[in-house]
Amino acid sequence: MTAVLIAVAALLGLAAVFGAILGFASEKFKVEGDPIVEQIDGLLPQTQCGQCGHPGCRPYAEAIAEGEDHNRCPPGGQDTVDALTDLLGRDELTLDDDGAEDADVAKVAYIREDECIGCTKCIQACPVDAIVGAAKLMHTVIVDECTGCDLCVEPCPVDCIDIVPVKPTLQTWGWNRPAGIGQRPDSRIEVVNL
Amino acid sequence: MSQMEAAKTRKPTSIFARLALGIRRPAAVHDFHGGIHPPEMKHLSNGTDIAPGPLPAQLILPLNMHIGAPAKPLVEPGDKVLKGQMIAEPAGAVSAAIHAPTSGTVSAIGPRPIQHPSGMDAICIVIDTDGKDEWIPHGGISDYTEMSPGEVVDTIRHAGIAGMGGAGFPTSIKVNLGDHQRVEELVINAVECEPYITADDRLMRERADEIITGIHILQYLLNPRRTLLGIEDNKPEAIKALKQACKGCDIEIRVVPTKYPSGGEKQLIQLVTGKEVKSGQLPAHVGVVCQNVGTAFAIKRAVINGEPLIQRITTLTGDGVARPGNYDVLIGTPVSDLLRHGGVDPDKLGRLVMGGPMMGFTLHNPGVPLVKTSNCIIAASPEELPEPPPEQPCIRCGSCAEVCPANLLPQQLYWHAKNDDLEKAQHHNLMDCIECGACAYVCPSHIPLVQYYRYAKGAVRQQAADQLKADKARQRFEARQARIDAEKAEKEARRQARLEANRKKKEAAATPSVDTAALKQASLEASKAYKAAVKAAKAADAEGAENAAELKAEADRLKEIADKAKAAVRDAGNAAPAPAPAEDIVSKLKKQVGDASSAYKTAVKAAKEAEANGDDNASELRARADELKATADKFKAELRDAKANAPATAPAAPQADPVAELKKQVGDASSAYKAAVKAAKEAEANGDDNAAELRAKADELKASADQLKAELRDAKANAPAAPAPAAAPADPLTELKKKVGEVSSAYKAAVKAAREAEEAGADNAAELRAQADTLKADADHWKAELRDAKASAPATPKAPPAPTDAPKVAETTAPQSLKAVDPDAAAKRQKRLKGLKTAYNMAHKQYKEAHAAFERAERKEEVSADELNAMQQKVDKLKAKADNARDALDALVEDAKADIRAHTGKDLKTLKLEAARAESALADKKIELDKLVSSSSEDALEALNSELKALESEAQIARKALKQALEEQGLVE
Amino acid sequence: MSDVNYKKISMDGLWNNNPATVQILGLCPLLAVTGSVVNALGLGLATLVVLVGSNVCVSLIRNYVTDAVRLPAFVMIIAAMTTVIEMLMQAFTFELYEILGIFIPLIVTNCTVLGRADAFASKNPVLPAALDGFMMGLGFLVILLILGGMRELVGQGTLFTNMQLLFGPMAANWQLNVIDNYGGFLLAILPPGAFLGLGLIIAGKNVIDKRLKEIQKAKASDEPKVSRRVRTTGKVS
Amino acid sequence: MSLITSTSPHASVKNNTGAFMRQVIYATLPGLAVLTWQFGWGSVINVLWAVAVAVGCEALFLKARGRHVGFYLKDFSAVLTAVLLGLALPPTAPWWLTLVGVGFAIIVAKQLYGGLGMNPFNPAMVGYVLLLISFPVAMTQWVAPGEAPSFMQSLQLFTGQLPVDGLSGATPLDTFRTWAGNESELASHGILHGDIAGQGWEWVNLAFLLGGLYLISRKIITWHIPAGFLAGIAAPAFIAWQIDPARFADPLFHLLSGGAMLGAFFIATDPVSAATSRMGRLVYALLIGVLIWVIRSFGGYPDAVAFSVLLLNLSAPFIDYYTQPRTYGHDKPNRGTGGA
Structure with missing residues (x-):
């Protein structure tokens, strides 16, 4: 009987000691702040389009840090989801693009100037100040700054804003990925002018 | 070989290879890996001599x-x-400059398909x-040493x-390294390692003398310690010709073994010097x-003969051509002309390659x-x-x-490129691939490896660009957010200040009631905005954004506001704790009404939809x-009552200050009256039984409002009497102007008061009218004086915009525009x-009234x-007038826009776009420059700097052009 | 946590979150002792009992143990439970106890047990915790049995040999000789066979899951998609 | 008129993967011939049967994976795997042994990993090891030297109608392992006297060496792996033999017995599962050789090519981690893989 008592006492003693150490450590080495938000924000595409249900990328980053699913960014595509999966060490998710337009191609807004009435509504709607213009003067989109979020489309009273895919230029053109195993890497084109 | 050089020189590959090299080749020739x-x-x-190329009907440059x-x-x-x-x-x-390869007429400048693997178009000059092949007068200089190196470089440029x-x-650029850079070796690349190509081979065989002269010019420019010419051992005749041509000169000819890609710049440098470029x-x-x-x-040719680069x-x-060989073709010759x-x-043509079979691209x-x-x-x-056969694993x-x-x-690299694992591909030095x-x-699986690498490289560059763009978007978004918050906070602070003032005023009469909670809220918001701004500024600072200073200033401003708000809270706290602000029944009711009616609307919509779909719960929804609806109506009725009752308390409290206070009272009273009328009308429409009562109340209110108005009129009429006369004009124009302004505004007020009095049938209307007339006379007098003064002051500072500048700017921005803008017409317009x-504006105002x-x-x-x-007619007429005026204005604006288009060759949109683009390009370049400052070499910096300058001036021109175009047409708001 | 979804707990343990095929926990005993059905059954039952017991205990004390010291406390409970089981087996199924040897005490280190204690029992009342422990244990047991059956069949050509070790003499003739004169396939009995077998089981489960998902997707695709878009900035009027 | 558009280079060697594989298969022919000469027709029958099984399994699984069967069969990789496994199996192997081994090699070790180019382990060796572990008796029974069975006997062995016991004997490696240190016994088994590495075996190995040299001359393989492999066996063997010639066999014995040459030139050189760079391959092969000698001298199995190759297959990524070449323009070679 004494053996059992000794064993119990020893275990209790051990438990007390380790409990004390652990309790102390959990207070002493508490992690303050949440730098993860910055990292998440860094991976998001910063289109500020709101398709995730949050007003801007940073709020979504904060929401992700607090446990929201990280697959709600259609502009970022599956790549962003995967990158976030890596960063957060969470379960892999597939992109949840309910109700979103296809996001594979880069797009920018284009204002048909003849129809623009200069109401400035799109300017107010643009999250990155990529539209210039003044009241009663036609507006125009700074293509380099436009993230293609299409938030300006809805407010326009005369529907003069189109979201057009960015055309490749000689500077931005790049080679395609080859077709892959089992495919010929070439193609044929018809030539007439010879 | 000096000690320094020995350190620089890195021996290639393995011991075995080096042993082998030592035995097989002269020590002067090194080796590179692979090949x-x-x-x-x-x-x-x-096999054949260089033949003249075709003279095509059209050259595309x-x-x-x-x-x-x-x-x-x-x-x-x-x-x-x-x-x-x-x-x-x-x-x-x-x-680099472009020259006409032969004489002719420029027929177009525009997009044409060009020599690019994408098959895309680019801007070309078409001749x-x-x-006639008629030369422009030209001539070179036989002894280039007479020119300074700088002049030679200019000639080459x-x-x-x-x-x-x-x-x-x-x-x-390559031959103009600047004084600080010592050139050890000048390497002349005569390797031509790609299969099929023999252009350099033939050139060396036939024109070795001229090549050697060219090399001497390069030596003159670069002053290298030694000059090495690398050539593959499969061109014995070219080697012979070169050796003959440079007998006794200081060019060392290094014959390298035939191996592809010996002609790669870095490979050749390693072959002939043993140096490795980092x-x-x-x-x-x-x-x-x-x-x-x-x-x-x-x-x-350029220096000695004065001929620019127009042929090669x-x-x-x-196998697709009958007469293969080397042709001296004019640059811009279409490939089809050369082929013919x-x-x-x-029929024998299966593939058309520009360049060699290893690195060229299909057309x-x-x-x-x-x-x-x-x-x-x-x-x-x-x-x-x-x-090519299909790709195998x-x-x-x-x-x-x-x-x-x-x-x-x-x-x-292939593995990672295929899996889009760009990070790993870069780790394996993807970017060092020369795409040879x-x-x-050699791949037995026939994998298009080079395409994979090019694809991955493109993806890497794209990724970097995307990252840059995302960072910029984030910055802009945050700056915008900070600005909006700041504006909001400022507005809130103003509102609070106003409330505060009102409250203080009220405190005089009643118990002081300060809405501390609202103040606190405002203060909180203000400090939040301030914090956000500070954060944004910091972030911007860290990223070296150019708007950092601006943001900081914004933050400071916000801080002030926040401080103010805080002070207000403090003050409020010091004041006696106010009784809870009287429950504002009206606003509460309003909200309820709003909620109820929106709920009603939603319900109706749902019901309609249900009906449309034939759902069975439609009637239920209805x-x-x-x-x-009933609830909403009930709320509305309640609201009406409340409104009708509320204003009764409004007019009261004797006023110490004259006009302003009166004005406010009048405003309050009339709005109360309006509300009451509205309530009454609604009640009538609904057939409520208290309608008559409400109406009576409204009338009462109207009476009190009218009385107040009359009081206000009197006060106003009395007021202007004081400031009008007196006070001699100390300084001439401005003082006069001020006076005129004062007087005429007094006059206007008086007239208005008089008119109102007349309308209301007040008995002092005539008196007022008379007063107004006096004032008018006064005003006229002052105006005349002002005119005189202006006429006497000769050099008025504010002349119409200097027209001399305008055409110049227009010229620089749009060289193809034929005529400058007629300044007179512009001014007239x-x-x-x-x-x-x-x-x-007047017509519109009249109409409104x-x-x-x-x-x-x-x-x-x-x-x-x-x-x-009659009144209706009058209104219609005025409306028509206003509309006419509007149309005329619109037409004129359109005209102006069209004019801009005509004058500058661009429409307003383009101008605006150009301005915006130039600005953003400038900003980008600045960022790039900042980044490079720490990392890159001076050459790149200089190049960037000059680019930046060019962009800056471009942006300025664009800005100016836009502004000017707008100004000229009087479109500035 | 007022209304507990018992069905979900059961399904999680048996299928959706099966400790062996989904969480891939407790591999050590799983791979080591599944050479025959009887070994698998013995260890599976032992683990099941420990799981239920530990989950119940942990759930009981869940409100009295602070976060920092919860793991040591759980481990101690599990160790106690395991020791009890070990003693019981020693008393009633001594031969099996001898065969399973070290793997019975090693139940303490079976991550499934600690995992459930921490992930579920420490946050739920006793009854759900007990059910969770039971279902997880059952899920684990089922996989053990399948694997044991597979390996015994392929490796020796028999099933249910030596069941008397667990069920007493009456089970002595339960042995089935599925393939007569079977030469034996040593690999299946050796550890690599366990890996291969488990891999196949997981693959099979994934295939079934994929099919189910496709069916579900086909059903769900009729539902309308709803955009959850919000305005990030500015006002829209 | 239509023109081809494609990326550079526009020319390429006429070779292809299938041709590569066929070359390797041709290079095994001398070895197969000598095996037949020394040990009867068993090897030939086994190889043919293995090829049939391999092609069947490959086709079946390509189909199941939704791949183009014809295109992938043309690369001859399954055939090569089958040939190598068939050569490694004892000539007395019955049909089911080959079936299990080849089936496992093709289905589990190759196709389940994603097919050609994706398998981390040498499929032939995976099949061999599977058989060695599961059926140790059948796998260690070789035809006794000089008693090559007739074609009919071989066929009967293959179909299982003839028990193996009557014909079989231990291989020289086995004998040496059993009787190491006992000179008289070794002598009675004809190992110390007469032929270099036991009757027949040195000829087999020399034949594979010949085939291997052919591969090097055709640039199908580089010298790095065979050289490292053989050096890895010979060096420790030489040292140990110098220390105690009675306990340890001489290097020549090691090089010319068992699967040494087959392993050096045909097994370890499988590029898919080997290390990547030249340096890496040298290290990889060297370690295989050392491991073979260690297992032969101290382990429980008589030969160790399969185990050693598989173990080093496992370590190949690790070797790659440390043996990347120095890229032109960089001071130091890379380390690591550049990602998680």
Whole structure:
């Protein structure tokens, strides 16, 4: 009987000691702040389009840090989801693009100037100040700054804003990925002018 | 070999290889890793002399045949050009001029398909040749040593010479290293390692003397310690010719064993000097400058003969042509012309390659032009260069790694590129791949490795660009957010201040009641905004954004606001704790009404939808909607009552301050009256039983409002009497102006008061009118005085916008615009525009007033129908007038826009776009520069700096053009 | 946590979150002792009992143990439970106890047990915790049995040999000789066979899951998609 | 008229993967011939049967994976795997042994990993090891030297109608392992006297060496792996033999017995599962050789090519981690893989 008592006492003693150490450590080495938000924000595409249900990328980053699913960014595509999966060490998710337009191609807004009435509504709607213009003067989109979020489309009273895919230029053109195993890497084109 | 050099020199590959090298080759020739020996196929084209090329009907000259910024055209469609005339000048430091290769007429400047693997178009100058081949006067200098090196460099720059080996880097930059850079070795690349190509081979055989002279010019410019010419041992005749040509000169000819890609710049440097150029650096960093023999030849022609680069030797080869060989073609010659010249057989043509078979690209269109870098056209038959077989799985056999001249692991790169694992691909030095194609050549699985690498490289660049754009978007978004918060906080603070003031006023009479909670809220918001701004500023600062200072200023401003708000809270806290602010029944009711009616609307909508769909719960929904309607109505009725009761308390409290206070009271009273009327009307419409009561109340209110108005009128009429006369004008114009303003506003007020009095039938109306008249006389007097004063003051500072500037700017921005803007017309238009605007404003105002009066009359129900009709007509007339004015104004604005288009050749949109683009390009460049400041070399910095300057001036011009165009047309708001 | 979804707990343990095929926990005993059905059954039952017991205990004390010291406390409970089981087996199924040897005490380190204690029992009342422990244990047991059956069949050509070790003499003739004169396939009995077998089981489960998902997707695709878009900035009027 | 558009280079070698594999298969022919000469027709029958099984399994699984069967069969990789496994199996192997081994090699070791180019382990060796572990008796029974069975006997062995026991004997390696240190016994088994590495075996190995040299001359393989492999066996063997010639066999014995040459030139050189760079391959092969000698001298199995190759297959990524070449323009070779 004494053996059992000794064993119990020893275990209790051990438990007390380790409990004390652990309790102390959990207070002493508490992690303050949440730098993860910055990292998440860094991976998001910063289109500020709101398709995730949050007003801007940073709020979504904060929401992700607090446990929201990280697959709600259609502009970022599956790549962003995967990158976030890596960063957060969470379960892999597939992109949840309910109700979103296809996001594979880069797009920018284009204002048909003849129809623009200069109401400035799109300017107010643009999250990155990529539209210039003044009241009663036609507006125009700074293509380099436009993230293609299409938030300006809805407010326009005369529907003069189109979201057009960015055309490749000689500077931005790049080679395609080859077709892959089992495919010929070439193609044929018809030539007439010879 | 000096100690320094020995340290720099890195021995290649393994001990075995070095042993082998030591035995087999002279010590002066080193080796590089890998390499392949594809069939040379040079015999096809190297047997015949260089033949003149065709003179095509049309020459197409792309503006970017070289690396760097596209050249700027100097000609316009329709211009006649002579052979050798410069038709486009270099734009910026890294750029090259373009010259007319023969005489003719510029027929177009626009997009044409160009020599690019994408098959896309680019801006080209198209010259219709006239067949005369008439030279512009030109001449060189036989002894280049008479010129300073700087002048020689200028000559080269103006001759438009760009690297002829394939890359097309502007030569003038490569030979102008500056004094701080010592050139150890000048390496002349005569290797021509790609199969098929023999252009340099033939050039060396036939024109070795000129090449040697060109090399001497390069030596003069660079002053290298030694000059090495690398040439493969499969060109014995060229070697002989060169040796003969430079007998006794200080050019060392290094014969290197035939191996592809010995002609790669870095590979050749390693072969002849043993030096290795660090990844990401230029040969100049190890004291080496490398030039192609073709470039040397072109330099000789430019300096000694004064001929710009307008033609080059191009190899035409392959089984698809009857007469393969080397042709001296004019730059801009369409490939199809050369093919026809060489006797092409379209049936035998399977693949058209520009450049060599290892690194060249297939053409999508035989109509593309030959350019400065086009050293070869292969018209291959399908048997000669057959269709590539399908890609098989990689078995990691390692053949690719055996042949890679950069000593990469191509199979690993392929693996990562295929899986889009860009990070790993970069870790395996993807960016050091020179795309020589040796790996893909030997791959037994026929994997298009080079395409994979190019794809991955593109993806890497795209990723970097995306990241940059995302960062910029984030910055802009945060800045915008901070601005909006700041505005909100400011507004809130203002509102609070106003409330505070009101409350303080009220405190005089009643118990002080301070809405501490609201103040606290405001203060909180203000400090939040401030914090956000500070954060944004910090972030911007850290990223080195140019708007950091601005943001900081914003933050400071916000801080002030926040402090103020805090102080207000403190003050409020110090004040006696106020009784809870009286429950504002009206606003609460309003909200309830709003909620109820929106709920009702939703319900109706749902019910409608349900009905439309034939759902069975439609009737249920309908019932629910009705229920909601009833609730809403109930709330509305309540609200009405409350409103009717509320204003009764409003007018009260004797006022110490005169006009302003009265005004406010009048406003309150009349709004109370309006609310009451509305309530009454609604009640009537609903047939409520308290309608009559409400109406009576409204009338009561009206009476009190009218009384207040009358009081206000009196006060106003009395007020202006004081400031009007007296006070001699101390300083001339401004004082006068002020006076005039004061007087006329007093007059206006008086007139208004009089009119109102008349309308209301007040008994002092006549008196008021008289007072107004006096004031008018006064005002007129002052105005006349002001006019006189102005006339006497000769040099008025504010003249109409200086018209002399305008045409100049217009010229610089749009050289093709034919005439400058007529300043008189512009001024006239501006005047008219102003006039029209005022007219419209007046008409609109009158219309509005009339309309209001009409409505009032209608409501009163005292006015007869005739009178009403008359009023209606008047309103309509005024409306028509206003509309007319509006139309005229619109037409004029349209006119102005059209004019801008006509004058500048661009419409307003383009101008605006240009301005915006220029600005953003400028900003980008600045960022790039900042980034580079820490990392990069001085050359790159200088180049960037000059680019930045160019952009800056461009942005300025665009800005100016936009502003001017707007100003000229009087469109500025 | 007021209304507990018992069905979900059961499904999680048996299928959706099966400790062996989904969480891939407790591999050590799983791979080591599944050479025959009887071994698998013995260890599976032992683990099941420990799981239920530990989950119940942990759930009981869940409100009295602080976060920092919860793991040591759980481990101690599990160790106690395991020791009890070990003693019981020693008393009633001594031969099996001898065969399973070290793997019975090693139940303490079976991550499934600690995992459930921490992930579920420490946050739920006793009854759900007990059910969770039971279902997880059952899921684990089922996989053990399948694997044991597979390996015994392929490796020796028999099933249910030596069941008397667990069920007493009456089970002595339960042995089935599925394939007569079977030469034996040593690999299946050796550890690599366990890996291969488990891999196949997981693959099979994934295939079934994929099919189920496709069916579900086909059903769900009729539902309308709803955009959850919000305005990030500015006002829209 | 239509033109081809494709990326550079526009020319390439006429070779292809299938041809590569066929070359390797041709290079095994001398070895197969000598095996037949020394040990009867068993090897030939086994190889043919293995090829049939391999092609069947490959086709079946390509089909199941939704791949183009014809295209992938043309690369001859399954055939090569089958040939190598068939050569490694004892000539007395019955049909089911080959079936299990080849089936496992093709289905589990190759196709389940994603097919050609994706398998981390040498499929033939995986099949061999599977058989060695599961059926140790059948796998260690070789035809006694000089008693090559007739074609009919071989066929009967293959179909299982003839028990193996009557014909079989231990291999020289086995004998040496059993009787190491006992000179008289070794002598009675004809190992110390007469032929270099036991009757027949040195000829087999020399034949494979011949085939291997052919492969090097055709640049199908580089010298790095065979050289490293053989050096890895010979060096420790030489040292140990110098220390105690009675306990340890001489290097020549090691090089010319068992599967040494087959392993050096045909098994370890499988590029898919080997290390990547030249340096890496040298290290990889060297370690295989050392491991073979260690297992032969101290382990429980008589030969160790399969185990050693598989163990080093496992370590190949690790070797790659440290043996990347120095890229042109960089001071130091890369380390690591550049990612998680």
